[in-house]
Each structure stands twice: as structure tokens, then as C-alpha cells.
Amino acid sequence: RMSPPRKKAKEDELMGPRPDSSAGSICSSLSELNVSPSRKKAKKLEILKPNSGFSWPGFISYAENEGDITPSGLFSKEVEVRGLPWKLLLKKKIGATHLEVYLLHRSYEPAPWSIDVSAQFKLKNTCEELDRVQKITKSLHNGQAKCGFEEFIPLNDLINRDKGFIDDGMFCIEVQFTISNIVGISPATDFTDPNDPRHDVALVFNGKKLYANKQILAIHSPVFNAIFGNLTNRDKKEFQLKDVDRENFHVVLNILQDPAYTIDGDLKLFE
Template sequence: MAPAKRKATTTVDAARKESRRSTSVASERIPHRNVLPANIRPDPEAQHKQTIMWNCDNVSTIDDNGRNSPTYTIRGMKWYIRVRTETSERTQNEQQFSVYIYCLEKNNLDTWYADVLSNVTLINRRDTTKNKKERFSYRFSHGLSNSGYASFVKMSELLAPEQARTIIIIGYILNNTIKIEVVISVVKIHGLTPPATVYDFTQPIEHLTDGILIVGGKPVHISKQILATNSPVFEALFFRGFREAKQEEIELEEVDYDEFVELLQTLYVPDKEINPTNCGYLLKMADRFQMKHSILLKLQKPSDVVSLKNQRDYVPISDTMKLIVTEHQLKLMNKKP
């Protein structure tokens, strides 16, 4: 039986006291690194990689007009798979089963491009060790929207009666359906603005989840190490002998779910911006969890701090926090351009 959840309002207060006992005023003002710890930093390529598993039916009716898979979004760009038959000089005038990857980017600028690594696999339903695999890299750009294989496999072999098929082809078609796996990795984009990284904390994130907090009655999947790196309060809660450290779930009371998720996005994404909409409540939570420097480092201009001070949520934060904000503002004002 899983351990019971434990409410953590008083526990967070105790963790705050514990962190203060073990942290001097001078060391508390040393900025915590607002980066993912190196040992759990996700693979940049993996963040923009997607596996498309497509069951293409009615294989026997595929012709030169082709058939398209559903559309998938990878790194803010639309992609789909197209299969067709082709009989041409490049297929040595034999009818071939062809597989292509298409990019649906509609930007008319001729300077953009996207570098892609792709793995295409034709799944053998009987023996996966006989899967047919191809790998290629390609630079998609304006006017060059597709790439793939004109001669993936001969249609005569693919559709022949089973007894006439070669050992390589047997097992690829089941009930007139073929299964294709395509892994697309968008490793570089030039000339386009990629969408901001947004993490989904409603479910575990690979390599970035080792705990669950209950906030506003909802589970939030978190990395204890990331929170502890940025907050001595969470460091004390998770790693200094509190009973909650052994609980499967810890409930945080008096914390707004959406605001806490925004705080996590700020900690997880290095280029996440602090703006007039979120800076007030982010600073309030930063005050509570003693992660003020992780937030202040996002404010790069004196005007950013002025905007923050004008927010309604700035009023109830502690005098100590207000002093630190003012010190940060003075540092920015005295900073040489």
C-alpha cells in the first residue's frame, strides 16, 4: 500500500526554519544556479524528437497518388509521412513502394531551413529482427519540403502471395495493413522562431521526475533536485530527514496550482521570461520558498524591477525580500553597458 499523503503547510514552515539555521545571511544571497543540474539535463535532441507509428491500411490500393499519415507537430512545425508507388528511371522502371517525410512549414522566406535526422522502419509482424530500416539526414527549406526513399521495397515482392515472397519480405503485411515507424529529430532550425519550451507537469517527465507534489488538489510531477538546487526550503524538505521525504506524495497547502506550475516553468526553462503578468506572484512564492535569486536573475534591466514593484502582489512580500529586490535594482542601474 502506498504511503499516505501528508499536508505540508507546517512542514514547509519547518523547512524554512531548518534552511535558515544552516544557511548564513551571506551565503543565502549567493544566487542559486537557475539551470538544470548537469546529470539530469535532458538531451536537446530528444526534446525535439518524435516517434510516429503509422498503421497504413489498404496497402494493395496504394498508387502513384500516394497516401498521407496524420499530421504531427515537432518543434512547432507540421510534419507528415507519405507513401506511394513509383515507376521511373530512378526505380529502374520497377514499381516500388516509396516512403517520404513532408514538412508543412508555410513560411515564404527563402532563408529558413530545418536540419532533420530520420529513421524509417518497416515493421516485420513476425520477426522484428527482420525490420527494414533506413536512416537519412536532410535540410528541409523553402522549396525543398520533402525527402525520403523512392525505392524502399518492390511492390511485386510486398504484395506477392506468401509462398512467392522472399524471406526478407514475409511478415510485413497483415490484413492488408503495413506498419511504419518514423523517428523524426529536428536538430536545428534557422530563420524561424521555435516555440518556447513548455513542460507538462501533469505526468512524469523522462529523467526529470522523482517526486509528486499535490497542489490545489492536483498532482504535480517534479524533480526534487531542481527544486532543491534553487530553494533551500525544498532542499531541507527533501534531503534533511523530514518524514515527507519518504512520502510518495506531499501536499502543499495555500499554493495556487497555476502559479506554482508557472514557477516550475521558470525554473526549468533557462530563457523563460518574467513579465508584468507573472512577476508579482512568482516573487511572492520565491519569498516563501527562499528561491528569490532564481527569480531575480531573470530581471535583466532596471525597468523590469520597476515594473515588478508596481504590481499589486509586490505589497505583501516581506521587508527582507523588498530589500533584496532594491539591491538587485541598484546593481542593474550601476552595471556598465
């Protein structure tokens, strides 16, 4: 049976990011349930780029698992949104009649934290108009680090080829989401992102840049304190650093941002 081609997605069907929020997308293609194990070629899947300065757009590659979905679940590759780690989780409990889908935030913060999440889960159909879509808005916290649906779709509907969710022995579920109102968690800083509002200076190493905060550098370094305190440099947004290894300095910035950051080997900045 020839499946009808998917129609082009309409922009107004996608969830746009809320003001002052961060957005991301995880797309994980997994096999039809209970099919014979075999390796599939990894696909390059795009993380949707939102119109937000707090976003970390990019790509993930995911090698599909051909085994059955277990009660403990299968996880997509981890992606970061606003420096926070997220995964797509698929589960099927023993004797269950439905597939479970969740957006999961991995956090090791012992102190109380919370994040507001709005997510749209989509099970793709060979006919785009028949995509199965469900939305949820929830506040995640220490005791509840995931949001989603315990009964997303009946398993019989999922594996029924006449329903159109199986394409070439595979099905694809994606989640598009936005996060906001982050409390109690310090997002990791991307020192290569020029759009992070926390950065106010560019440091140039042989033509390659890292971005940082003048005040933080000045607090920890009398050299930077003197440089930034100079009247002629106060409005300067870019500085050349000579005889300094960019990768080693990147490690230093991570240590300043997170004292628990660990490194392997010796760190050498200057002779």
C-alpha cells in the same frame, strides 16, 4: 501459413537521439495495395520517448485507409517534435514499381529556414530480423521540406505474402527521427511542459500548473514585473494565481508567444 512471431526488439537497434536534439516517431499502418475496401479498427500507436528535454512524447490513433495508395500520397496523423509538425507520407506514382516513403515537415514560414534531420524508416516484417530498414540524414529547407526514399521497396515484394511484410492484410511502416540545428523557425511553446529550458516559473491555478518565462511575462505585464522584481520573489519558482481562469491564461501565453495566434469568442481574465 502461420507467420513466425516477431522477436523482441533490441535497444541497440533503435536510433538514439543526438545531443541537443529532439526526437520522435510516427508509425502508420496502412493496407495491402489493391485490396477490397473495408474499415479497420483504429490502433493506438506510441510515439517513442527519447532521452531529451526537447521532446514531446505521446500517442496517436490512426484509422487505416483500405484504399490503394494514390499518386498524391497518403499521410499519417500529424505529430509535433520540439513544437514542429511532422507527417509520414507514402506515395505510389502511376506505373511505378516501387513504394515511396518520406518524412515531411509542414512549414508556412516565408523566410528562409533549415532543419537537420536524421531518420530511420522501417517496414516491419513478421520476422523481426527481416525488417526492411533504411536511414537518411538531410538538411531540410524552404524548397525541400521532406526526406526519404523514392524507391523504398518494390511493390511486388511488398504485396507478396511469402515475403512476410503483410500481416492480417496490413503492412506497417514507421519512422524514427531526430531533428537539430533549427534555423529560421520559432518552435511552438508547450506551456504545460515543465522540462522546456525556456520556462523558469510555474503558475498554479487551483492546483493545475502552466509554465512560462519570467522575463517575457514581466515585459508585457506591469503586474508580473512588480511581482518578479520584488526581492523576496526573485528566487521563487512557483506562484499561485487566484481568480484567474487557467484556460484563458493559456490562450494569453500563446498570444504572447505568437501574435498571429487566433481565438474564438471573448477572452476574459479578470472581472
